[in-house]
Amino acid sequence: MESTQPKSVPPCPFTKLYPSQLIRDEAFFMKLAYNQAIDAWKAGEVPIGAVIEYEGQIIGADHNRVESTQDPTAHAEILAITQAARHRGDWRLNGARLFVTKEPCPMCSGATAMARISHVYYAHTDPKMGCLGGASSIHQLPQLNHHMEVTSGVLEEECRELLQAFFALKRIESKR
Numbered sequence: 144m145e146s147t148q149p150k151s152v153p154p155c156p157f158t159k160l161y162p163s164q165l166i167r168d169e170a171f172f173m174k175l176a177y178n179q180a181i182d183a184w185k186a187g188e189v190p191i192g193a194v195i196e197y198e199g200q201i202i203g204a205d206h207n208r209v210e211s212t213q214d215p216t217a218h219a220e221i222l223a224i225t226q227a228a229r230h231r232g233d234w235r236l237n238g239a240r241l242f243v244t245k246e247p248c249p250m251c252s253g254a255t256a257m258a259r260i261s262h263v264y265y266a267h268t269d270p271k272m273g274c275l276g277g278a279s280s281i282h283q284l285p286q287l288n289h290h291m292e293v294t295s296g297v298l299e300e301e302c303r304e305l306l307q308a309f310f311a312l313k314r315i316e317s318k319r
């Protein structure tokens with residue numbers, strides 16, 4: 144559902160990507176996460192999106208909803224993980240892959256490990272708060288039983304530009 148643009152955020156200058164359904168590679172799923180991030184922007188949220196794929200099927204897709212829910216845990220990854228677990232009727236998401244437009248924060252990095260996600264792909268690193276290689280590496284805790292693959296850099300420029308533009312335009316808006 145497309146939501147109307149709230150006044151508190153500048154209009155989104157980016158358009159959604161429409162990847163070919165025939166080539167379901169990493170970029171395909173990240174483009175869907177990117178589209179979720181655009182929906183977040185249009186809903187007045189920080190533009191971060193996440194998609195969870197399992198056996199070629201999307202079983203979770205959402206974007207950041209911290210503002211609309213006033214819930215600090217309503218990050219894209221958490222919401223997508225909840226959907227995916229509900230879809231499978233199992234909290235264990237072994238074999239599932241999560242695609243997110245920015246490196247997960249401490250909470251979401253922890254959640255991906257707790258959910259036993261097999262592979263996390265993120266577009267760009269967050270050197271301040273990222274916990275899958277950026278600021279820290281939760282997935283490499285020596286006592287962690289679950290082994291998780293992590294890949295960064297998928298659709299990196301597009302996702303970084305979207306997030307940086309959001310904050311840059313918001314700063315300009317707030318000075319008016």
Ligand SMILES: [Zn+2]
Pocket residue numbers: 218219220247248249250251252
């Ligand atoms: Zn998070």
